[in-house]
Amino acid sequence: MIEFQGVTKLYDGAPAVRNLDLVAPTGKLTVLVGPSGCGKTTSLRMVNRLVTPSSGTITLDGEPTDRMNVAQLRRRIGYVIQHAGLFPHRTVAQNVATTARLAGIDRKTARRKSLDLLEQVGLSASLAERYPWQLSGGQQQRVGVARALASDPKFMLMDEPFSAVDPIVRGQLQDEFLRLQREIGKTIIMVTHDIDEALKLGDQVAVMREGGELAQVATPRELLVRPADGFVADFVGRDRGYRHLGFAPIDNGLKLASEPVVQLGASPAEAAEAAIDGWVLVCDAAHRPLGWTDIARLRGPVREDDLNLSSTLAPMDGSMRELLDAALSSPSGRGVVTNTDGTLRGTIALGDLGGILAPLHRTGAERHS
Amino acid sequence: MNFDWLWRESDMIFDLFVRHLWLSAVPVAIGLALALPLGWLVHRSGVWRGPLLNLVGLLFTIPSLALFVLLPWFLGTQILDPINVVVALTIYVLALLVRTVSDGLGSVPRETLQAANAMGYRPLSRLLTVELPLAIPVIAGGLRVALVSNISIVSVAALVGTRQLGSLFTQGLQLQFLTPIIAGIVLSVALAAALDALVLFLSRKLTPWERRPA
Amino acid sequence: MILFEWLLDPANWSGPYGAPTLIWQHVVYTLAALLLASAIAVPIGLYVGHTRRGEFVIAGAANVLRALPSLGLIVLLVILFAPVFASDLAFIVPSLVVLILLAVPPIMTGTYSGVANANRAAVDAARGMGFTPLQVLLRVEIPCALPLIFSGLRGATLQVISTATIAAYVSLGGLGRLIIDGRAQNDYSQMAAGAILVALLALVVDLLIEFVAFATVSRGLTRRGTNRFSTVRRLLKPNRS
Numbered sequence: 001m002i003e004f005q006g007v008t009k010l011y012d013g014a015p016a017v018r019n020l021d022l023v024a025p026t027g028k029l030t031v032l033v034g035p036s037g038c039g040k041t042t043s044l045r046m047v048n049r050l051v052t053p054s055s056g057t058i059t060l061d062g063e064p065t066d067r068m069n070v071a072q073l074r075r076r077i078g079y080v081i082q083h084a085g086l087f088p089h090r091t092v093a094q095n096v097a098t099t100a101r102l103a104g105i106d107r108k109t110a111r112r113k114s115l116d117l118l119e120q121v122g123l124s125a126s127l128a129e130r131y132p133w134q135l136s137g138g139q140q141q142r143v144g145v146a147r148a149l150a151s152d153p154k155f156m157l158m159d160e161p162f163s164a165v166d167p168i169v170r171g172q173l174q175d176e177f178l179r180l181q182r183e184i185g186k187t188i189i190m191v192t193h194d195i196d197e198a199l200k201l202g203d204q205v206a207v208m209r210e211g212g213e214l215a216q217v218a219t220p221r222e223l224l225v226r227p228a229d230g231f232v233a234d235f236v237g238r239d240r241g242y243r244h245l246g247f248a249p250i251d252n253g254l255k256l257a258s259e260p261v262v263q264l265g266a267s268p269a270e271a272a273e274a275a276i277d278g279w280v281l282v283c284d285a286a287h288r289p290l291g292w293t294d295i296a297r298l299r300g301p302v303r304e305d306d307l308n309l310s311s312t313l314a315p316m317d318g319s320m321r322e323l324l325d326a327a328l329s330s331p332s333g334r335g336v337v338t339n340t341d342g343t344l345r346g347t348i349a350l351g352d353l354g355g356i357l358a359p360l361h362r363t364g365a366e367r368h369s
Numbered sequence: 370m371n372f373d374w375l376w377r378e379s380d381m382i383f384d385l386f387v388r389h390l391w392l393s394a395v396p397v398a399i400g401l402a403l404a405l406p407l408g409w410l411v412h413r414s415g416v417w418r419g420p421l422l423n424l425v426g427l428l429f430t431i432p433s434l435a436l437f438v439l440l441p442w443f444l445g446t447q448i449l450d451p452i453n454v455v456v457a458l459t460i461y462v463l464a465l466l467v468r469t470v471s472d473g474l475g476s477v478p479r480e481t482l483q484a485a486n487a488m489g490y491r492p493l494s495r496l497l498t499v500e501l502p503l504a505i506p507v508i509a510g511g512l513r514v515a516l517v518s519n520i521s522i523v524s525v526a527a528l529v530g531t532r533q534l535g536s537l538f539t540q541g542l543q544l545q546f547l548t549p550i551i552a553g554i555v556l557s558v559a560l561a562a563a564l565d566a567l568v569l570f571l572s573r574k575l576t577p578w579e580r581r582p583a
Numbered sequence: 584m585i586l587f588e589w590l591l592d593p594a595n596w597s598g599p600y601g602a603p604t605l606i607w608q609h610v611v612y613t614l615a616a617l618l619l620a621s622a623i624a625v626p627i628g629l630y631v632g633h634t635r636r637g638e639f640v641i642a643g644a645a646n647v648l649r650a651l652p653s654l655g656l657i658v659l660l661v662i663l664f665a666p667v668f669a670s671d672l673a674f675i676v677p678s679l680v681v682l683i684l685l686a687v688p689p690i691m692t693g694t695y696s697g698v699a700n701a702n703r704a705a706v707d708a709a710r711g712m713g714f715t716p717l718q719v720l721l722r723v724e725i726p727c728a729l730p731l732i733f734s735g736l737r738g739a740t741l742q743v744i745s746t747a748t749i750a751a752y753v754s755l756g757g758l759g760r761l762i763i764d765g766r767a768q769n770d771y772s773q774m775a776a777g778a779i780l781v782a783l784l785a786l787v788v789d790l791l792i793e794f795v796a797f798a799t800v801s802r803g804l805t806r807r808g809t810n811r812f813s814t815v816r817r818l819l820k821p822n823r824s
Contacts (some may be wrong), residue, residue, distance in 0.1 A: 048711055048713075050707070050710060050711055070713075070716050071713045071714070072713065073713070074710070074711060074712060074713030075712065075713035076713075077711075079708060079711035079712055081704060081707060081711070082704070083704040084704065084708075085702070085704035085705045085707055085708030085709075085721075086705065086708075086722060087702075087705050087708075087709070087727075087803075088702055088705060088725075088727060088801075088803050088804055089726045089727055089800075089801035089802060089803045089804050090801070091803065099713075100714065101713050102712060102714070104712055111769055131802060131803030131806075132803060133803065133806055144708075147708075147712075148712075157711070168724070343730075406695070422821070427786065428787075429741065430741055430747050430782070430785045430786050430789045431782045431783055432741075432744055432745035432778075432781050432782065433745055433749075433776035434745070434748045434749055434759065434762055434778070434781075435748065435762070435777070435779070435781045436778075436782075437780045438762055438774045438775060438777070438778035439586075439775060439778045439782070441773075441780070442586055442775065448766075448771070449743055458824075484789065495587040514649070517649050517650050518649055519647070520650065520652070521649065521650060521651065521652045521653060524652040524653075524654045524655060525653070525654050525749055527654065528749065528752055528762075528763065528766070529655070529766065530766075534652070535652065537655075538652070538654050538655045538658040538659075539658075539752075541658055541659075541662070542658045542661065542662065542752075542753065545662060545665075547659070547662055547663075549656055550658050550659045550662070551659070553652070553655050554651065554652060554656070554659065557650070557651075557652045557655065558647075558651060558652075560648050561649075561650035562650065565646075565650075
């Protein structure tokens with residue numbers, strides 16, 4: 001647990017962070033998010049004392065940080081920053097081994113550990129002897145995460161760790177990091193200016209506003225359905241009504257219609273027989289949905305070219321947002337739901353979804369009042 | 370300081386000053402004129418850029434006095450001939466500026482070049498109206514270094530007998546007399562400061578688009 | 584050929600005025616000046632680069648010292664020091680002072696800009712990971728600054744070798760003797776010998792520094808992909824992986 005108690009930072013008398021009270025619970029990822037100049041990075045850097053608080057206390061598991069030796073304090077906390085900050089004069093393996101070596105682990109063990117970690121963050125061991133300039137931005141960022149983990153710290157601070165890479169790579173890094181965090185369960189504080197990243201990664205999101213004030217601390221879902229004030233509502237952004245569905249799991253008891261399907265190569269007659277309202281779902285031999293076919297356009301056996309690929313699939317362990325999207329994107333108006341192994345479970349008509357979403361809306365509204 | 374001596378010898382000192390100015394400025398002008406095309410060639414030479422620049426850089430390692438001594442043999446001139454000094458300093462300026470010009474041209478942003486190409490600039494007009502102007506700050510920086518070090522190096526030529534402000538130093542040592550030495554140092558530094566300021570001024574006039582600290 | 588006449592005469596390759604002695608003297612002056620200059624310039628450069636305090640002093644010092652005519656400075660100091668020191672010191676001390684004065688700015692500027700330009704994110708990461716300030720300096724800032732420190736050292740070395748030649752005019756030993764004495768005796772072949780030897784010395788020393796730089800600077804900084812000199816690197820740094 002990392003706790004801020006009445007922490008204030010003044011620069012030339014002007015507050016960058018004002019009277020911050022915040023608890024980052026053990027094993028959870030707490031995201032600090034806000035517009036630039038809101039003091040989120042300053043708050044983060046006060047934890048490992050790269051910035052000294054003007055007043056207030058920060059504790060690690062109840063122990064005030066201002067009484068610790070500053071180098072020892074920092075060695076207990078993994079630190080990941082925007083451009084990775086790899087040492088340009090050291091190889092990837094040496095970079096990762098850095099924190100382990102600082103923790104007093106011998107060279108050989110540190111090296112073995114760094115090779116393991118490279119694999120854990122999704123990098124090939126063949127990169128170990130490369131220098132940072134030979135890596136892509138995304139690879140450097142992974143090395144940065146591996147380096148922070150090499151001393152196996154209980155706590156981690158991450159300052160815009162995924163901001164310097166393109167959106168596609170960013171998405172991959174976020175997904176992989178979430179998976180990793182589920183395994184390692186560190187107590188993390190992460191700073192970002194990207195609300196989507198905050199909502200996606202955070203167990204808890206702290207929204208800060210200009211002048212270094214905390215606007216709201218809540219779970220991502222709560223933030224969407226119940227923003228504390230206009231600032232938070234604005235910052236969380238438009239279509240939050242839709243986005244909060246992303247945090248509602250699909251109910252296991254969801255009633256699905258069974259959908260007649262055909263396989264590739266089926267004759268127009270077979271397809272017409274299976275079709276409902278002119279559209280038939282095509283699956284592969286393993287019963288995995290491939291796409292919809294418009295029987296009116298069929299000129300012979302069903303080929304791949306006849307598939308309409310516009311619709312998304314909602315996995316049963318996915319969210320209501322995925323379910324709604326599957327229905328909205330389907331040309332037949334029926335959303336395709338799959339089992340976790342990708343096989344067809346059934347479909348749900350767009351018209352039936354209203355009844356399923358309504359109770360969700362009600363519970364959200366009740367919690368508001 | 371013996372101001373009477375300064376007053377008495379003012380004609381001689383002025384003559385030395387003008388020679389000094391001449392001997393240090395002419396090589397910079399010639400060197401710049403040669404370095405622009407050479408620097409451009411090096412800039413365009415691809416993988417040969419590094420080796421070529423290192424080769425040119427070797428010229429810079431030759432100590433000035435050695436160059437003053439060896440050049441007469443190569444040029445077939447008398448050792449007292451001021452041409453030796455001009456050629457020697459031109460070589461130094463060249464060694465410095467070829468790299469600077471090449472760096473300066475290299476400092477032009479790629480997007481700017483692509484935009485110029487897209488608008489239909491021909492290579493020569495792109496070089497003259499886009500690349501060179503944008504390279505001015507870097508080139509001017511090199512020019513200032515070349516000019517200031519030239520003024521210091523020229524005085525060494527007094528040891529092989531070429532007259533300029535450096536002659537005040539040899540004279541002072543022979544007479545064990547501080548006044549000419551101090552006068553020589555002061556005038557030499559003043560000349561350096563003045564020419565440095567001049568290049569800085571010109572470069573700023575030529576590049577009004579550059580951001581500068583207030 | 585007059586250019587090589589002096590050099591080819593075996594008589595000139597021994598004795599107190601022989602080429603080996605003069606080369607040795609030149610090397611000793613150069614080394615002494617560089618060592619003393621580094622002792623002054625490197626700590627200042629490190630301090631300013633690390634703390635970013637007094638940057639303008641460094642830039643100013645470099646400009647002023649570049650503009651000062653070295654010959655004038657040597658002559659001035661010799662006349663001022665002559666009454667203070669007895670015997671040879673009267674010209675050795677002023678010459679050495681000037682050599683040091685000229686060598687300090689390039690080394691100082693190189694060190695300073697090397698440290699100041701060390702990757703900011705890497706330095707921040709190092710501090711955040713719990714490097715002590717000294718560890719940041721020794722393990723991150725200095726290794727990253729090495730290329731610029733070496734280029735400063737190269738500049739200083741050329742300057743010193745060149746100026747040591749000039750100092751022969753105030754009786755200092757070394758290869759400049761051949762040029763100054765040759766001029767006095769109207770012996771061009773002797774002057775040429777001095778010029779050739781000092782030019783060769785400068786060239787050899789320059790290549791030597793470049794080689795040491797090549798062998799000690801991390802390939803991560805030089806961005807050279809080849810492994811050709813890894814053996815050399817290992818020989819030079821036996822205990823480092």
